[in-house]
Amino acid sequence: MSTPNPLVGTWRVESFERWEDGVLKQPLGSPPAGYAVFDETGHAFVQLGRAAMPDRTPKEIAQSLMAYFGPYAVAGDELKVTVEASNMAAYIGSTQTRRFKRDGDRLTLGVEGQYQAKLRRVTG
Numbered sequence: 001m002s003t004p005n006p007l008v009g010t011w012r013v014e015s016f017e018r019w020e021d022g023v024l025k026q027p028l029g030s031p032p033a034g035y036a037v038f039d040e041t042g043h044a045f046v047q048l049g050r051a052a053m054p055d056r057t058p059k060e061i062a063q064s065l066m067a068y069f070g071p072y073a074v075a076g077d078e079l080k081v082t083v084e085a086s087n088m089a090a091y092i093g094s095t096q097t098r099r100f101k102r103d104g105d106r107l108t109l110g111v112e113g114q115y116q117a118k119l120r121r122v123t124g
Contacts, residue, residue, distance in 0.1 A: 005074055006102050007038040011119035013048050018115040028064055029053070036109070036119060044072040044081045048117070068096070077101065079109065 013034040018027050026032070034048035050056055050064040068086035072079060079098045083091045101108045110116035 007074055007079065007100070008040050009038065010122040011036045011107050012122050013117055013119050015118045016048060016115065019113055038072060042071050042073065043069065045069045
């Protein structure tokens with residue numbers, strides 16, 4: 001009997017923080033926008049960016065978008081996404097590895113000392 005995949009579902013980003021030179025920043029603003037979808041067939045779709053707000057231009061919002069997709073695997077508290085395509089050139093063909101912690105309908109993903117995203121389950 002296999003263990004159910006703890007990530008299957010759609011997750012909405014609630015915060016995205018990045019450490020730059022030891023300083024914690026919110027490069028996508030507060031609140032950010034976006035979703036991470038992990039389907040039952042083992043495919044991930046991640047899109048994060050700035051939320052539409054009166055003080056943000058459409059160009060700023062478009063330039064903030066981080067998107068990638070590809071097959072994924074979960075082992076313990078580790079998520080690995082083999083990136084098929086992305087708007088971030090360095091991600092294409094790479095395997096993106098993230099530690100995660102799930103607490104009910106809340107999910108924290110990140111690379112310690114680099115960034116952390118907090119998400120809440122929408123479906124799944």
